[in-house]
Amino acid sequence: MSFGGLSALNDVTLTVPEHHIVGLIGPNGAGKTTLFNCLTGLYAPTSGRVLLNGRPLAADPAEAARRGIARTFQNIRLFSEMSVIDNVLTGRHTRIRQSLLSALLHGPGYRRSEAEAVEWARAELAFVGLDPEGRAPARSLAYGDQRRLEIARALAGDPAVLMLDEPTAGMNAKETAAVRELIIAIRERGIAVVVIEHDTKFIFSLCDHVHVLVRGQMLVEGPPAVVRADQRVIEAYLGAA
Ligand SMILES: Nc1ncnc2c1ncn2[C@@H]1O[C@H](COP(=O)(O)OP(=O)(O)OP(=O)(O)O)[C@@H](O)[C@H]1O
Numbered sequence: 343m344s345f346g347g348l349s350a351l352n353d354v355t356l357t358v359p360e361h362h363i364v365g366l367i368g369p370n371g372a373g374k375t376t377l378f379n380c381l382t383g384l385y386a387p388t389s390g391r392v393l394l395n396g397r398p399l400a401a402d403p404a405e406a407a408r409r410g411i412a413r414t415f416q417n418i419r420l421f422s423e424m425s426v427i428d429n430v431l432t433g434r435h436t437r438i439r440q441s442l443l444s445a446l447l448h449g450p451g452y453r454r455s456e457a458e459a460v461e462w463a464r465a466e467l468a469f470v471g472l473d474p475e476g477r478a479p480a481r482s483l484a485y486g487d488q489r490r491l492e493i494a495r496a497l498a499g500d501p502a503v504l505m506l507d508e509p510t511a512g513m514n515a516k517e518t519a520a521v522r523e524l525i526i527a528i529r530e531r532g533i534a535v536v537v538i539e540h541d542t543k544f545i546f547s548l549c550d551h552v553h554v555l556v557r558g559q560m561l562v563e564g565p566p567a568v569v570r571a572d573q574r575v576i577e578a579y580l581g582a583a
Pocket of ligand 1: 345348350368369370371372373374375376377416
């Protein structure tokens with residue numbers, strides 16, 4: 343992926359096997375978020391391809407969502423004035439197919455699918471540890487709960503792959519531990535997870551596989567124990583000293 347003359351990602355390959363938790367680490371500006379943007383259809387890579395279950399994925403975030411790629415952002419992006427449950431419903435609606443006529447008329451098919459969507463949204467809120475009724479506006483939630491809400495919204499689209507961009511940023515140790523448990527529970531549902539984090543302890547203790555991106559290139563990848571011990575990672579990522 344190039345931006346004008348800047349090569350933000352160069353010859354990068356990332357594979358996400360089913361049921362895996364894949365970690366992506368690297369110094370500031372390494373290209374981690376750019377890679378997420380390419381994988382979720384937000385950016386069209388300058389060259390190269392994104393495949394999901396072997397089929398190419400177009401550079402279209404709506405298609406990525408429909409095909410089962412969900413994500414959260416580094417900075418919280420909620421509809422802050424909307425209720426908590428309505429935020430989750432926006433995630434669910436990527437999966438609901440209704441004719442415009444049925445929606446306008448509020449016909450029985452529409453009402454049934456809306457009722458199912460609400461049930462699904464409540465279940466996702468409970469799953470991430472929030473009040474399933476979710477009547478309060480999103481902005482009234484504490485910071486850590488807003489991050490959980492973003493995860494609930496992403497899960498509401500019933501994804502095959504969930505991509506989390508710094509899910510524990512700004513959290514204390516207790517909140518971070520809770521997110522760790524949540525990610526493990528998400529994997530147990532059969533969803534593959536890709537997670538960007540600066541907290542290497544978090545990544546090495548959680549992930550099945552870790553990729554280290556440095557200046558737009560994949561420096562090392564492998565199981566946490568191998569990556570952690572790699573001299574190039576220690577030097578490039580943590581500093582030679
Ligand atoms: N839309 C864009 N236009 C121009 N340059 C961009 C754009 N998006 C990212 N870049 C550049 O690409 C490089 C990689 O940025 P990116 O945000 O992906 O890094 P990162 O590893 O996610 O960093 P951080 O850990 O600080 O979030 C940086 O040099 C950045 O300035």
